[in-house]
Amino acid sequence: MKKWAEVALGVVTSIGGFLEVGSIATSAQGGAEFGYQLAWVLVLGTMSLAILMEMTGRLAAVSQRTYADLLRERFGYRFFLLPLVAVFVVSLLVVISEIGGVSIALQIATGIDFRWWAIPTAIVGWFLLWRGNFTIVEQGTAMLGLVAISFAVGALKLHPVWPTLGRAMLPSLPSHDRARYWYLAVSILGASISPYLYLFYSAGAIEDEWTIEHLGVNRVTAGMGNVFGGGLAIATLVTAALVLAPREIKVDRYEQIALVLATPLGRAGLVFFIMTLFITCFGATLEIVLAMAYLLAQGLGWNWSENLKPDKDARFATSYSVLILLAALPIAIGMDPLTLTNISMVATAASLPVTVIPLFVLMNDGDLLNTHVNGWPSNLALVVIALLSIVLLVAALPLQLLGGG
Amino acid sequence: MLQPASTRITHLYLALTVLLVGGGCGSPPPLDKQLETLASWTATMQLAKERHGAGAITITYATQLRDRADEAFQQASTTIGQSAQTHSDSAYAAAALDSLRTAIRQLEAEIGS
Amino acid sequence: MGALHLSHDVIDAQLVDRQQEKIGRIDELLLELEDGQPPRVATIVIGGVARARRVGRWMLALHRAVHALFGHREEQESRVPFDAVRRIGDTIELDVEGDTLASMRLERWLATHIVLRIPGGSGERK
Numbered sequence: 001m002k003k004w005a006e007v008a009l010g011v012v013t014s015i016g017g018f019l020e021v022g023s024i025a026t027s028a029q030g031g032a033e034f035g036y037q038l039a040w041v042l043v044l045g046t047m048s049l050a051i052l053m054e055m056t057g058r059l060a061a062v063s064q065r066t067y068a069d070l071l072r073e074r075f076g077y078r079f080f081l082l083p084l085v086a087v088f089v090v091s092l093l094v095v096i097s098e099i100g101g102v103s104i105a106l107q108i109a110t111g112i113d114f115r116w117w118a119i120p121t122a123i124v125g126w127f128l129l130w131r132g133n134f135t136i137v138e139q140g141t142a143m144l145g146l147v148a149i150s151f152a153v154g155a156l157k158l159h160p161v162w163p164t165l166g167r168a169m170l171p172s173l174p175s176h177d178r179a180r181y182w183y184l185a186v187s188i189l190g191a192s193i194s195p196y197l198y199l200f201y202s203a204g205a206i207e208d209e210w211t212i213e214h215l216g217v218n219r220v221t222a223g224m225g226n227v228f229g230g231g232l233a234i235a236t237l238v239t240a241a242l243v244l245a246p247r248e249i250k251v252d253r254y255e256q257i258a259l260v261l262a263t264p265l266g267r268a269g270l271v272f273f274i275m276t277l278f279i280t281c282f283g284a285t286l287e288i289v290l291a292m293a294y295l296l297a298q299g300l301g302w303n304w305s306e307n308l309k310p311d312k313d314a315r316f317a318t319s320y321s322v323l324i325l326l327a328a329l330p331i332a333i334g335m336d337p338l339t340l341t342n343i344s345m346v347a348t349a350a351s352l353p354v355t356v357i358p359l360f361v362l363m364n365d366g367d368l369l370n371t372h373v374n375g376w377p378s379n380l381a382l383v384v385i386a387l388l389s390i391v392l393l394v395a396a397l398p399l400q401l402l403g404g405g
Numbered sequence: 406m407l408q409p410a411s412t413r414i415t416h417l418y419l420a421l422t423v424l425l426v427g428g429g430c431g432s433p434p435p436l437d438k439q440l441e442t443l444a445s446w447t448a449t450m451q452l453a454k455e456r457h458g459a460g461a462i463t464i465t466y467a468t469q470l471r472d473r474a475d476e477a478f479q480q481a482s483t484t485i486g487q488s489a490q491t492h493s494d495s496a497y498a499a500a501a502l503d504s505l506r507t508a509i510r511q512l513e514a515e516i517g518s
Numbered sequence: 519m520g521a522l523h524l525s526h527d528v529i530d531a532q533l534v535d536r537q538q539e540k541i542g543r544i545d546e547l548l549l550e551l552e553d554g555q556p557p558r559v560a561t562i563v564i565g566g567v568a569r570a571r572r573v574g575r576w577m578l579a580l581h582r583a584v585h586a587l588f589g590h591r592e593e594q595e596s597r598v599p600f601d602a603v604r605r606i607g608d609t610i611e612l613d614v615e616g617d618t619l620a621s622m623r624l625e626r627w628l629a630t631h632i633v634l635r636i637p638g639g640s641g642e643r644k
Contacts, residue, residue, distance in 0.1 A: 077572050265461075301532050315624060
């Protein structure tokens with residue numbers, strides 16, 4: 001019985017973890033400009049993330065070591081600097097965007113300009129991290145994040161054309177604006193496959209004291225959770241495709257996105273949109289700064305745990321405190337959250353090889369995983385994801401220049 | 406046909422410069438992009454007016470949309486002149502700006518500001 | 519226990535002290551060379567300078583510059599005799615008190631000067 005509660009919880013967590021500022025913004029832009037056509041990118045991103053989460057979760061449950069810990073120990077400090085710096089830079093960009101998302105939600109609700117909300121958001125977030133424990137961060141945001149289901153309700157009420165949507169699950173070439181299409185495809189992949197998600201997930205398995213008994217929970221969480229999470233991102237794309245695309249509205253500013261729910265669901269839709277944007281971005285803010293502090297602490301061998309009082313892991317606690325306050329500054333001085341979001345998603349996509357490729361080595365290490373090493377289907381999938389990540393690295397900069405406008 | 410290495414390098418730099426400038430570092434976007442943006446904001450205003458009429462969105466939110474559209478209008482009215490090369494281009498630009506202005510006024514009338 | 523692979527099992531391994539508190543990683547190992555004796559693994563080095571040295575000269579210069587910026591004079595580096603190793607497994611246990619190590623100075627300073635001054639910084643499990 002307890003197992004099923006954990007499974008349910010895990011699924012809910014990944015829903016809350018999947019939909020956040022990046023997915024909402026890029027899916028809405030994709031739907032507005034290309035209708036259903038980019039849905040296949042969300043399918044690809046969701047499947048890749050599910051596979052990476054299952055593997056990092058299995059690695060942590062069996063070896064009792066986090067991914068960041070093993071990245072340092074098995075690959076040495078010189079190599080470790082590469083993922084450390086890459087993940088730090090992109091995660092900082094993403095967390096700034098998340099604080100931007102929270103601030104925009106509060107602006108839409110109150111009319112008070114978003115830049116005033118950045119610092120208060122960071123302070124409340126810091127307080128929760130300082131006083132709260134891992135369960136509060138993980139489950140609190142997950143439970144509240146269920147409001148995101150309103151996107152699915154909105155999409156259904158707009159009566160999508162199912163066969164057309166079904167066909168969009170397979171890749172197709174655009175009839176116009178090729179550079180923009182591929183730019184959005186890369187952004188959507190960056191929003192779906194974020195290194196912070198699997199670094200957080202791997203540390204979470206240790207925080208929640210997972211053992212080999214939890215491999216089933218891990219598989220269901222990574223699989224089902226991402227199916228639901230990815231489903232909601234597709235719902236966001238569908239609402240934009242049915243509300244914005246026919247009117248030829250492009251998403252140039254965050255404020256326009258709220259119309260995708262206010263159109264099918266009326267006043268409740270506007271309220272649900274604000275709540276979804278607020279809660280999912282706030283939850284992601286906490287998870288990303290924790291993921292960055294985990295990476296630093298585990299890589300350098302400091303004491304770490306969100307379940308310890310800050311004086312027991314002073315460097316870890318100081319790290320997340322400094323990071324969350326630092327991330328509020330660019331929004332507080334008025335940088336445009338949507339521009340930041342788009343840049344961070346492309347940067348995330350470009351950063352993937354340094355965290356995806358080493359996983360292949362670890363997942364085939366019998367010393368760590370005994371009989372739970374990757375079989376050939378898992379290895380094949382990981383190779384495909386690694387190749388995809390290399391393509392993203394090469395394509396990101398040219399596409400940012402050609403299609404970013 | 407073989408070219409001297411220096412020529413090839415110059416071409417490479419030229420291509421890179423075109424890429425960077427074309428990528429939006431400084432110069433205004435081409436006319437068709439600006440027209441698309443104006444049309445997009447005009448449609449946003451019309452949708453906002455309709456949704457406010459149906460009671461779906463608050464005045465607070467509608468006002469923010471109006472402000473963003475206003476910013477887009479101001480920006481386009483300073484840059485679109487440079488992008489319009491011919492008489493007919495200018496006519497299109499003026500018409501697009503005019504539609505957006507009208508749509509903004511109609512939303513303002515709807516929300517009573 | 520048979521052979522130990524220094525680069526696989528020892529360098530970069532997580533260190534814990536007598537209380538099982540995490541006290542850093544093995545950033546560098548020093549061999550002792552004495553006349554007439556075979557070289558032996560003698561010292562574990564923990565600290566940012568040792569790490570920076572592994573990356574390259576530019577990293578070392580960067581590391582020193584950052585420390586100068588914060589007005590640090592002494593190298594915050596610990597050298598622990600290899601004899602202090604009590605257990606080698608997923609982590610390596612050293613027979614030391616973590617709080618006495620120079621490489622833990624930042625942790626102690628942050629705990630006493632920052633964390634304990636903020637409400638909720640100490641106490642039992644959260």
